[in-house]
Amino acid sequence: MLLLGLTGGIAAGKSMIATRLADLGAVVIDADLLARQAVEAGSPGLEAIADAFGPDVMLPDGTLDRPALGRVIFNDEQARARLNAIVHPAVRELFSHRLAEAPADSIVVHDVPLLVENAMQAEYHLVMVVAASEPERLRRLISERGMSREDALSRIRAQADDSERRAVADIWLDNERAPEQTRMELDRIWRQRLVPFERNVRTRQLTDNSGPVVIVAADPSxxxxxxxxxxxxxxxxxxxxxxxxxxxxxxxxxxxxxxxxxxxxxxxxxxxxxxxxxxxxxxxxxxxxxxxxxxxxxxxxxxxxxxxxxxxxxxxxxxxxxxxxxxxxxxxxxxxxxxxxxxxxxxxxxxxxxxxxxxxxxxxxxxxxxxxxxxxxxxxxxxxxxxxxxxxxxxxxxxxxx
Known part of the structure; x- marks a missing residue:
């Protein structure tokens, strides 16, 4: 089994990449979906949130009032810490269940928007960052999601920047090109790196390093x-x-x-x-x-x-x-x-x-x-x-x- 961490800034096109990886045969585990399931109606997570923050964060139908909870934690670091202490363990447990259900020869893609911000990079065999420039992401947020420029820029600036993402990226996937070009590059990575890497991990095989020595110029990276x-x-x-x-x-x-x-x-x-x-x-x-x-x-x-x-x-x-x-x-x-x-x-x-x-x-x-x-x-x-x-x-x- 190979575990790939997938991340990228808002509007970089990470969802498209996750979908393509699933089409290629990956088991995709969406961290945002797990976070929602961890606090769905009737869950222990939602019960713990109600106990911690009171009835004002609950809707009459017994589901979470997300905007109300957001107002409670927005400027309260201690409140956010209490919420994280409830949600994060529940999400980890759900992830462990999904991982255990995956076949032994799976390439498991963990789709995590805040992978960099939460310093999760060491948990994976590889981290893939889906990238697009800030101007292009602004354009997408404004034209495709109807956001104002100010709101879009605020969303982008609230996340890690490209230098922080590059520091954790084993694979940097440029998603500002034509979609067909991005898919071709992703398919090549799947075929030439991810599939053989998974097989080698599962069978404890080394890569083939035969061939003469080639000396290259020093690489600053x-x-x-x-x-x-x-x-x-x-x-x-x-x-x-x-x-x-x-x-x-x-x-x-x-x-x-x-x-x-x-x-x-x-x-x-x-x-x-x-x-x-x-x-x-x-x-x-x-x-x-x-x-x-x-x-x-x-x-x-x-x-x-x-x-x-x-x-x-x-x-x-x-x-x-x-x-x-x-x-x-x-x-x-x-x-x-x-x-x-x-x-x-x-x-x-x-x-x-x-x-x-x-x-x-x-x-x-x-x-x-x-x-x-x-x-x-x-x-x-x-x-x-x-x-x-x-x-x-x-x-x-x-x-x-x-």
Whole structure:
């Protein structure tokens, strides 16, 4: 099963996208509909609201007087908190029931208008944001819904803005184009990303990462992508996650790299890492095969094991390596030190990029990245490690975590 969070600002066209996803085979769960069902006549939720706010918020037929309740909570933060404490648990329970009813191989779309505002992004395998510019949304609200410009603008400004939505969006769907273009793009995403991602999660399969290494220009969005993924991992790992850090080349501004994000999760022990393996697989990170790092003599005591657990992506749309290492261990410290050294030393950063591009070119016909990785090792041991060790001695570097 794959859980997709679907959101977008008012008049962005989210309902059209939800309908199309349902046509493609998704199980769509509408959060607004659940909120209405949670307080429908005769429900425990409505009874709790009547007890909390009195008979003035009830209509004679026993249903909720929504405008009256709105007036009660409009400028009263405590009243809104009381209402949320009643409605939100009831909605979560209804959602859990709908989710349990969905077939095991479902792509479940949770349609949530206020997903960003309620900081729900880490609850899903992916978040899709349906987007349209503010002028276009204003036009739709005025021409299609009959709102005044002032009312329409007020509705838009009351919600998250595009920068906030972009920060949580794994998929940004432009819905300002012709409807046929949007549907074609959505169908491609369904076919090429959502369907295989669901299958991989259900069967605990990794994506196919065969093929030669390709070095691309540094992408300024890599850190934001790493933060989104880290939130999901932290939520899945729970108290056993001591830290999650963006490491590797994509964590160094300005450094060209493979378009593959490396994350390091720190745990108390590898036994703790093994205990959370199933939860990581559920959110889209099945275990990989690599269990040991190559020791770096200057960073470890004699015979110190550089053990780790390694997970990789089930999502065909976002390549990720998740390295699970023991907090404070030599390999944990080395990953942070190497990243911070390259961030602080542009000359070494540029030399490393030149090396990577040269080796990638030399191995451009390899069936996988193993030859590329092996060809880099002499530079790490003969050049990078002594220079890094000298930098640490000079600066007094110590590991800090996120």
């Amino acid at each position: 890599w850190p934001a992508q790493a933060r989104r993924i880290s939130e999901r991992i932290r939520r899945a790992g729970g108290a056993g996650v001591l830290a999650i850090d963006h490491i590797g080349s994509t964590s160094v501004p300005g450094l060209g790299a493979k378009d593959r994000i490396d994350l390091q999760m720190a745990v108390r022990s590898l036994a703790d890492a093994d205990e959370m393996a199933d939860r990581l697989a559920w959110i889209g990170f099945p275990p990989g095969r690599h269990l040991f790092d190559t020791p770096k003599p200057m960073f470890s005591a004699e015979h110190e094991a550089w053990g780790k657990r390694f997970h990789r992506e089930a999502d065909p749309g976002r390549a990720v390596n998740l390295h699970v290492r023991v907090f404070g261990a030599a390999n944990w410290r080395y990953a942070l030190a190497f990243r911070d050294w390259l961030r602080a030393e542009p000359g070494w950063r540029d030399e490393y990029e030149r090396l990577k591009r040269r080796i990638a070119s030399e191995h451009s016909h390899d069936p996988d990245g193993n030859g590329y990785a092996m060809a880099k090792e002499p530079w790490f041991s003969d050049v990078a490690e002594p220079a890094l060790h000298a930098w640490i001695a000079k600066t007094g570097w110590e590991a800090t975590v996120q």
